[in-house]
Amino acid sequence: MKNRFAGGCTRCSVLVFPNGGFLRKGDEGWEVWCATCQSLDELAESKDFDPENLELPTVPPSGCATTVDLRVLGMTRACWKCRKDTLCLIGLYPDRPSHGYVGLHTTDNEKTMALCQLLVQHMGRTDLAAGVKSRYSRTMRERQLANGCWHCDALQGNFPVHEEALGRVASGGVSGLDTLLVAICPVLEWQTVVYDFGGGVIAI
Ligand SMILES: [Zn+2]
Ligand SMILES: [Zn+2]
Structure with a gap:
């Protein structure tokens, strides 16, 4: 779900603009996630996930402060x-x-x-x-x-x-x-x- 309001990404604290990231239900209520953290979190669920060789995006997440x-x-x-x-x-x-x-x-x-x-x-x-x-x-x-x-x-x-x-x-x-x-x-x-x-x- 898209975030309607601006908020700090739960994982990295980067400011996510309205509709720039994702809204997720966490243990302590709704959380905003930036596009990068959201995609890495999805990757972490998969069996190919290798934290030693993680490839981060080379551009900042869209819809976020730089x-x-x-x-x-x-x-x-x-x-x-x-x-x-x-x-x-x-x-x-x-x-x-x-x-x-x-x-x-x-x-x-x-x-x-x-x-x-x-x-x-x-x-x-x-x-x-x-x-x-x-x-x-x-x-x-x-x-x-x-x-x-x-x-x-x-x-x-x-x-x-x-x-x-x-x-x-x-x-x-x-x-x-x-x-x-x-x-x-x-x-x-x-x-x-x-x-x-x-x-x-x-x-x-
Ligand atoms: Zn983030
Ligand atoms: Zn000394």
């Missing part, structure tokens, strides 16, 4: 090496989450980290992105994009940072983390993060 406002979240924590407080980029969350939206995407995921870094750079806050570099993790035995300490440049491991954020979100919700800025993000970039199943998501 950008979405995202909060870039940060967290100040003590560096394990020098013990001084340092700021880590921790994740992304819609500035206006839709009714029923679930998912704080954390930087314990390569795509989320790359998008966080890109968004703060686009917003002219290169200072916030400066600590994020491709670093060698001895625990993970590979190079990965990760936060570094602002004082001593020691790697702040993506997984321990995620775990600490999880604790803060469990007690304080999304406001348990700091909103560093609100960035305007192209919908396709955001959906690439939403539909990455490589981990780094907190249900919220």
Whole structure:
């Protein structure tokens, strides 16, 4: 069924214009779904569904806003090496989450980290992105994009940072983390993060 009124997509929070998406009956009432999320959800029901090799549409869903406002979240924590407080980029969350939206995407995921870094750079806050570099993790035995300490440049491991954020979100919700800025993000970039199943998501 078409949506007669505008609303945020339940799955991705992108604004869907009137008649631009789908209206579905969910557990908590009527839900608006954008064309992309609707078609991927139908695909998920089929036996060919392979989350590892999901092909997202290369154009934004029709009948939707082309950008979405995202909060870039940060967290100040003590560096394990020098013990001084340092700021880590921790994740992304819609500035206006839709009714029923679930998912704080954390930087314990390569795509989320790359998008966080890109968004703060686009917003002219290169200072916030400066600590994020491709670093060698001895625990993970590979190079990965990760936060570094602002004082001593020691790697702040993506997984321990995620775990600490999880604790803060469990007690304080999304406001348990700091909103560093609100960035305007192209919908396709955001959906690439939403539909990455490589981990780094907190249900919220
Ligand atoms: Zn959607
Ligand atoms: Zn340090």
